[in-house]
Amino acid sequence: MLIATWNVNSVKQRLEHVLRFLDEARPDVLCLQELKATDEAVPALEIEAKGYNLAVHGQKAFNGVAILSRFPLSDIRRGLPGDPEDIQSRYIEALVSAPSGRVARVASIYLPNGNPTGTDKYSYKLRWMERLAGHAAGLLRLEEPLVLAGDYNVIPDARDVSNPEAWVEDALFRPETRSAFRRLLGLGLTEAVRACDDKPGLYTFWDYQAGAWQKNKGIRIDHLLLSPQAADRLTGTEIHRHTRSWDKPSDHVPVSVTLDI
DNA sequence: ATGACCTAACTTTTAGGA
Numbered sequence: 496m497l498i499a500t501w502n503v504n505s506v507k508q509r510l511e512h513v514l515r516f517l518d519e520a521r522p523d524v525l526c527l528q529e530l531k532a533t534d535e536a537v538p539a540l541e542i543e544a545k546g547y548n549l550a551v552h553g554q555k556a557f558n559g560v561a562i563l564s565r566f567p568l569s570d571i572r573r574g575l576p577g578d579p580e581d582i583q584s585r586y587i588e589a590l591v592s593a594p595s596g597r598v599a600r601v602a603s604i605y606l607p608n609g610n611p612t613g614t615d616k617y618s619y620k621l622r623w624m625e626r627l628a629g630h631a632a633g634l635l636r637l638e639e640p641l642v643l644a645g646d647y648n649v650i651p652d653a654r655d656v657s658n659p660e661a662w663v664e665d666a667l668f669r670p671e672t673r674s675a676f677r678r679l680l681g682l683g684l685t686e687a688v689r690a691c692d693d694k695p696g697l698y699t700f701w702d703y704q705a706g707a708w709q710k711n712k713g714i715r716i717d718h719l720l721l722s723p724q725a726a727d728r729l730t731g732t733e734i735h736r737h738t739r740s741w742d743k744p745s746d747h748v749p750v751s752v753t754l755d756i
Numbered sequence: 757a758t759g760a761c762c763t764a765a766c767t768t769t770t771a772g773g774a
Binding site for chain 1: 759763765771773
């Protein structure tokens with residue numbers, strides 16, 4: 496089972512890119528973030544015409560997440576539990592049933608950016624990460640293949656950024672942020688890309704500004720976290736960097752895992 | 757070169773992103 500995640504920075508602006516990726520990579524499941532569209536505004540017919548089922552948690556103008564799947568979806572949950580006041584659409588999960596009869600539970604996550612630090616935006620990010628840890632702990636007790644995929648807005652390590660000195664005060668790289676990410680891993684989750692490759696300079700995002708792509712000034716912030724039952728079946732990962740050179744690209748590229756499910 | 761972008765919206769400027 497090939498499971499991919501991609502922050503598309505507007506699903507309406509990026510529809511042709513999404514359809515092209517579905518044709519090229521043939522993912523069984525694709526998690527999308529930053530739809531920047533309401534449920535009704537997501538181009539469902541075009542996606543379904545490619546043979547995908549669609550579960551959406553949209554929002555006007557900002558945020559918005561979705562799960563696309565070639566296999567049936569059930570147990571769809573919209574919104575991260577833990578704060579009834581939180582109306583931002585940043586979390587959706589579903590149970591994917593493969594033809595083999597095996598299942599995988601998959602979540603599409605758009606973790607808050609948190610900048611600037613020292614504001615309520617940063618405390619919201621840290622609170623959101625604590626809520627995610629609480630929810631993940633519950634999911635792990637199900638002891639099933641689980642993939643928490645998305646834009647975490649976390650640079651886990653200095654080797655995941657081209658110029659770490661410039662990022663030390665940034666909400667994506669601050670010690671508290673990285674510590675919260677490590678706590679998530681400490682629950683028993685495996686970060687898929689690092690389970691397969693420890694090279695520095697694996698990036699998933701390059702800013703639109705200042706020629707970041709041309710200079711390869713990237714950061715790695717899009718991750719797939721696996722339960723033990725998923726990690727046991729991990730056979731490979733891929734960062735689909737070539738999509739960053741497409742015309743009018745997203746600033747993020749897709750990342751995928753292959754699981755023997 | 758302390759430069760340089762992109763998106764949505766009750767749009768012609770502002771907020772949010774990372």
